[in-house]
Amino acid sequence: MFADPARGHDVRVSWTAATLRPDSCELLVKMHAESVVGLIQEEAPGATFEPENFESLRPALDSFGRSLYELRAGGRALAATQTDVTVVGDNLEFRLVYPRPPGEPLSLRAAFLSRVAPDYIAHVNVTDDAGRELSSHVLRPDQPSAEISGGASRWGSFLSFLKLGVEHILKGYDHLLFLFGLLVACRRFKTMAVIITCFTLAHSVTLALAALDVLALSPRVVEPLIAASIVFVGVENLLRRDEPRRRWVLTLAFGLIHGFGFAGVLSEAGLGSSGSSLLVPLFSFNLGVELGQVGVAAVVLPLLWKLRGVAAFEKYGRAFVSVLIALAGAYWLVTRLFFE
Numbered sequence: 001m002f003a004d005p006a007r008g009h010d011v012r013v014s015w016t017a018a019t020l021r022p023d024s025c026e027l028l029v030k031m032h033a034e035s036v037v038g039l040i041q042e043e044a045p046g047a048t049f050e051p052e053n054f055e056s057l058r059p060a061l062d063s064f065g066r067s068l069y070e071l072r073a074g075g076r077a078l079a080a081t082q083t084d085v086t087v088v089g090d091n092l093e094f095r096l097v098y099p100r101p102p103g104e105p106l107s108l109r110a111a112f113l114s115r116v117a118p119d120y121i122a123h124v125n126v127t128d129d130a131g132r133e134l135s136s137h138v139l140r141p142d143q144p145s146a147e148i149s150g151g152a153s154r155w156g157s158f159l160s161f162l163k164l165g166v167e168h169i170l171k172g173y174d175h176l177l178f179l180f181g182l183l184v185a186c187r188r189f190k191t192m193a194v195i196i197t198c199f200t201l202a203h204s205v206t207l208a209l210a211a212l213d214v215l216a217l218s219p220r221v222v223e224p225l226i227a228a229s230i231v232f233v234g235v236e237n238l239l240r241r242d243e244p245r246r247r248w249v250l251t252l253a254f255g256l257i258h259g260f261g262f263a264g265v266l267s268e269a270g271l272g273s274s275g276s277s278l279l280v281p282l283f284s285f286n287l288g289v290e291l292g293q294v295g296v297a298a299v300v301l302p303l304l305w306k307l308r309g310v311a312a313f314e315k316y317g318r319a320f321v322s323v324l325i326a327l328a329g330a331y332w333l334v335t336r337l338f339f340e
Contacts, residue, residue, distance in 0.1 A: 012120045016069075018108065018148055021129040024081075025106060025148075029068055029094040036092050039115055040064050054087055061085045065094040068112050074104035109145040116141060124148070136281055138164050161281040165288020168262065169296070174226050174332060175258055176296060181233035181325040182251055183304060184318055185240075191247070192304070196297055198248045202255025203262055204286055210263030211282050222260040227332035229254040234326025238319060262289060 014031040033049040040047060043060040047053075065085050071078045082097035100106065110122045122139040126148045137146040138160040146160070169175060179199055186192045209215040233250075262285075307313045 012117060014120075014122045016122065016124045018124055018126045019129060020106070020126065020134065020149060021100065022102070023100055025071060025078075025098045025100045027069060027071075027094075027096040027098075029065075029096070030088070030091050031094070033087070033090055033092050035116070036061070036064065039112060051087060058085065061092065061094075064112075065096065068094060068110070069096065070109040070111050071098045072107045072109070073101045076101075105147060106149040107145060108148045110139045111144070113139060113141045113144040118142070136161075158280055158284045161284040162288040162291075165285040165290075166292040167288075168285075169289045169292035172261075174230060174329075175261070177325055177328060178226070178230050178233060178254065178258065179293070179296075180300060181230060181237065181322065182247060183300065184321055184325075185237045185247070186304075187308060189301075189305065192301060194248050195251050196293070198251040199255040199258070200290060200293065202252045203259035203289075206256045206259030207262045207286055207289075208282060210260050215260075217260045219261075219264050222257060222264065224333055224336045225257045226261050227329050227336055229257060230329025231326050231333060232329075234322045234324075234329060237322035238326070262286075 012035070014029060014035075016030070017028045019026045019028075037044075037047050037049045037057075040057070040060045040063075043063060044057055047057055047060070049057070062083060062085060065083050066080055071080075078098045078100075080096045080098050082095070084095040086093050086095075108124065110124075113120060113122060118141055120141060122144075124137040124139060124146060126134040126136070128134060135146075135148065137148075139146060143160070143163075179196070182195050182199070183192050186195065206215065210217070232254075236250075307317065310317070
């Protein structure tokens with residue numbers, strides 16, 4: 001009675017395995033069929049995807065597949081010599097083979113990203129013909145290109161995951177509100193510094209463990225728990241008007257849960273897919289999260305420090321802010337439990 005449909009992958013994510021050989025470059029692109037059908041409406045108006053009507057959609061799918069990526073060698077556009085599309089469960093796999101001129105750097109541009117939502121992610125993992133990873137990239141509508149051969153690849157991979165980490169923490173309003181709820185009750189700078197450090201250590205541990213498949217929690221469990229942690233902090237601020245003791249213990253415990261939330265972003269970005277290495281993406285993503293967190297703290301901590309000298313804030317302001325924090329957490333908790 002209470003069954004709900006679930007998807008194994010977000011339809012706003014695609015995965016591309018690029019294999020570089022001495023004389024060719026092969027792209028194997030996996031996209032959710034639902035998102036592909038939405039992109040071929042101009043060629044096949046009103047189309048819906050069902051396995052039985054795959055053949056009728058093949059011409060439009062073949063045309064779409066050829067336009068997915070633009071591959072350039074030394075600035076010159078390359079034309080695919082082989083193209084194919086197959087059905088794999090709920091996904092469509094496009095196989096594209098391009099000639100590779102010797103000695104020329106290759107660049108890849110995801111042309112289809114100009115037609116998708118701003119939060120769409122295209123993960124590209126590059127290997128050689130022996131299966132050794134060369135680089136990994138996260139492409140988005142505002143950053144659709146990457147060098148896939150040459151010395152800039154590793155650096156490009158580092159920067160793309162660093163940017164993803166910064167963006168996630170800045171857009172992760174639940175994570176930031178949890179941290180703000182912890183800090184708003186603190187009266188000493190030392191306590192604030194300890195809390196930020198504990199939160200960083202805790203979520204870094206579970207982020208690494210989850211990314212390495214040592215521990216795993218379903219988002220259906222993690223996301224409501226993150227919301228519940230916000231409610232807990234807001235209510236505790238109201239019940240304990242003084243500076244809560246041993247709040248670092250609470251920060252460590254809930255920080256572990258928030259780390260699983262960060263790991264979900266890396267999973268959606270394709271971390272570890274197609275046998276890709278975890279070290280550079282994991283390090284650079286976590287560094288991006290910490291840089292974003294430090295940037296927010298640099299703005300919030302001086303503000304909180306000044307408010308400590310305002311009598312009205314100490315008497316009414318902290319309680320009012322804590323009520324808003326608890327209400328926001330309660331809203332997220334209800335929506336994540338019953339409506340997402």
